[in-house]
Amino acid sequence: MIVEKTPLEGLLLIKPNVHEDNRGYFYENYRDELFEENGLPTNFRQDNQTKSVKGTLRGLHYQLKYPQGKLVRVSLGIVYDVAVDIRKTSPTFSQYFGMNLTDKDHMQMYIPPGFAHGFCVLSDQAIFQYKCTEIYHSEDEFGIRWDDPQININWSISDPVISDRDLELPFLAEQKNLPVFEG
Numbered sequence: 001m002i003v004e005k006t007p008l009e010g011l012l013l014i015k016p017n018v019h020e021d022n023r024g025y026f027y028e029n030y031r032d033e034l035f036e037e038n039g040l041p042t043n044f045r046q047d048n049q050t051k052s053v054k055g056t057l058r059g060l061h062y063q064l065k066y067p068q069g070k071l072v073r074v075s076l077g078i079v080y081d082v083a084v085d086i087r088k089t090s091p092t093f094s095q096y097f098g099m100n101l102t103d104k105d106h107m108q109m110y111i112p113p114g115f116a117h118g119f120c121v122l123s124d125q126a127i128f129q130y131k132c133t134e135i136y137h138s139e140d141e142f143g144i145r146w147d148d149p150q151i152n153i154n155w156s157i158s159d160p161v162i163s164d165r166d167l168e169l170p171f172l173a174e175q176k177n178l179p180v181f182e183g
Helices: 032-037
Strands: 002-005 012-015 019-021 024-026 046-053 057-063 070-076 078-085 096-102 108-111 115-121 125-132 141-143
Touching: 057 078, 070 078, 070 096, 070 115, 078 108, 078 125, 096 108, 115 125
Parallel strands: none
Antiparallel strands: 002 012, 012 108, 019 024, 046 125, 057 115, 057 141, 070 108, 070 125, 078 096, 078 115
């Protein structure tokens, strides 16, 4: 397993050791001792999976009182995955990091608490999986509009399929509930 830092403090990329042969492949997507050795959390409380069609855009979501760290990966297809630093006093506040996650390279991203998260599906369909360090609390869910001009994410799709709820999210500048950077 190789862990790489990104330009946003705490946001990490994880490349597993994939063993391939004529039967297919095998890799460990999570092993507590390796995560602990690399400073990653090992206490995940919830696993989630979504299946979405091409053009689906989900996010940008976060929890405040019960912040979630997320270990994300794609088991089918290709998604463009995005994490936005929304920690008020962070030197990289409002900056985002995005990359394609695929079922071919098996890369994972660890998104720490204090980030908003979203993704869009670039393949015909995708299965997206993520482990969370905290359970989902509907009363604590917040979000930022996917097309916020302050963040200016290039989603690489022109006509996204978005839920009504996500279409009504406020822009970052309108947020009253943001986490504080503790770096």
